[in-house]
Amino acid sequence: MTINRQIGSADKQTILDTQGLRCFVDNHPLEPEDIEFDHILPFTGPGETAIANIAAVCKKHNREKGSLSLSEYRDRLELRRFFDGAKKRRLDDLLSVRLGPHGFGQPLTVETTPNGADLYLEAGHITVRLEECPATHEQYFFATLPASVLRNDTELQPRVLESDRVWELYRHLRTHTQLAPAVCRLVGDSVLLFDGQHKAAAQVWAGRTMLDCKVYINPELRRLKETNLSAHDKLRQMPFYTSTLLEKYAAMASEDWQSFIETQGPKTESAFVEFIRARVNLSRAEAIKRVRSMIYKDVLDHPDNQLRDYITEENRGRVNPLTMSRLNKTFFTEFIAAPPLNDEFETDAYHRPDERENLVRLLNIIVERSLAGRWAPERKDAAHKKAERLYGAGALRAWIPFLRDAIAPTLGIIESEERKRILYRPLTEAHFSKMEHLVDRLLSHKVWEDLNPALNDLRYDDAERAKGMLKGSGLTPSWIVGGES
Known part of the structure; x- marks a missing residue:
């Protein structure tokens, strides 16, 4: 049976007799004065509407759904509930x-x-x-x-x-x-x-x-892994999240590692890169990417790493200040010595384990002073707004290298090449005490709470512009160390 698009009282009663006094969207009870009727499936074009495609709905849901049909809106709400809090x-x-x-x-x-x-x-x-x-x-x-x-x-x-x-x-x-x-x-x-x-x-x-x-x-698993990674990296239409690519590259490099350690010859990161290249016919840049992913993932997976809870890809239960891409461009780039190194594994010269522990400890110092108890998008209070400015894309790419340059002299590092390996060394409690002071000093600068609207541009991912803005406000590596602005 079909009727015109505007249904009459008898048809409405037929629908209610079948459906009951329940809202189609979420099945909550309906009061007679709160009932409206609309299409279950999308109505396209003029003409007739089947009673079977009409349902009773509360006024609130009928307003909220906009141009969606009832079934689409119901599925939309259920989908939100599925993702919310997970x-x-x-x-x-x-x-x-x-x-x-x-x-x-x-x-x-x-x-x-x-x-x-x-x-x-x-x-x-x-x-x-x-x-x-x-x-x-x-x-x-x-x-x-x-x-x-x-x-x-x-x-x-x-x-x-x-x-x-x-x-x-x-x-x-x-x-x-x-x-x-x-x-x-x-x-x-x-x-x-x-x-x-x-x-x-x-x-x-x-x-x-x-x-x-x-x-x-x-199929042969390794070949499919290579194909899938290429499809989502170099040939991508829709990329993996950075953290997913990092994880998969690290996993594949780990598989190669098991074979590498059983071979004769030097055991260094450089030798490992060449081993990967020979084994799976990769460019040097692609092989280095896999080794770098192993190192990054080792830091990310450290059981004491508090920063992980503030990374979007690792915690989708809320809006977060960091993404894996931003983390890679800032903390990892500035504080992890770029692979491949030529230091022999498991010798006194090889300090990747020290670097990992040092970086996680520094990250935790920063988290405890800038994010913990402060990052709260639902509150939008002064503490959150300060954190929001600190973790803007441009701001991060400015103050993190400033902090590295401020830490270097306190560790006795003068040469620019050594600064590239700033945490690649054993550190003492005295060193970390100095780092805490520098982080406190950095976070105390007025620029983070300055109401000047021009400073809102620190959220844009332009490192050089952000550095210029911070310097213009008096925040420099020298100021962090204790000099005047």
Whole structure:
């Protein structure tokens, strides 16, 4: 039965008899004076509206939803609740919410034959054509698979889901086809999805139970890792988060490390770089990137590192002052000696372990004085506003090198080359006491609380301009050490 777009009293009562006095969006009880009616699925074009596509909704939700249909708005609120308060959400988390904790990752039996691959699904047996990659000679097939057999490939796809990305794709895929399939690998009877997780998540959130997939049959893992990293780094359309790339590069370098330590010859970072290059045919820059990732991740994963809780990619439960990209450009670049070094591992000359401990301790000194109890976006008080200025993109790239230059003379470091290895040495309690004083001095400068609106430009990622602004306000390395502005 269809009726005009404006429904009458009898039709409204029919809808209420079916739905009950409950809001379609969140099922809360409705008072008669609070009831309105709207479309469940998007209404497109003039003409008729089916009663089956109309639901009762409270006035509040009907105003808040804007141009969304009721079903879209309901899914939007549920998606927000799914992401709110969670540090990280991955595909498996979403599948668990939508399909149930035991409703995904179910086994899929696949038998290969000369004529193709036989897939034994719950709905019945199907045969698909088996393809071969001309470059790697690995076999794969295309099939429309139930979402219940999929799960996230944690080895190849460690990236967390982005709320906005899932929502945008959800809206798009409700009315458009999926152009590219999700890419998976079959390991035993497990179908592990490693590319296209946002498209898959969006479709499952929209209620689809079958997804188009390209499935590799027991592919060589290392080669797929290399392919996946290249696709999200040099060839990327949508990049991994910096922390995810760092983690994966570090993991691959760690795999190479196990082989490297068993070889003859010098054991230095430089030698390790050359070993990686020879093993997987990388450029020197790419090999160095992997070694650098190992070093950075070692600092990031230190159990005492308090800064980690203020990094967006590590804590998605709130707005945070730092991203991995910003951390790499500032603290890591200024305070970690650039690899590769030629110092022999496990000798008195090799100080990476000292550097790690020293940097984490310095980071904690800074966190305790500038972020802990102060970073509070929900309050927006004076303490938070000061922290917000301190951690602006430009400000960070100015005061962190200023702090390094102020620390250097207190450690007896004069040569510019040695400043590049400023924490690459054993340090004493007296040294850290001096660092605490310098950090306190830096944070006490009036520029961080100055109401001059021009200083708000410290949030822009322009290091030289920010340095000029700080110097113009009297904040210099010499001032931090104790000189006059």
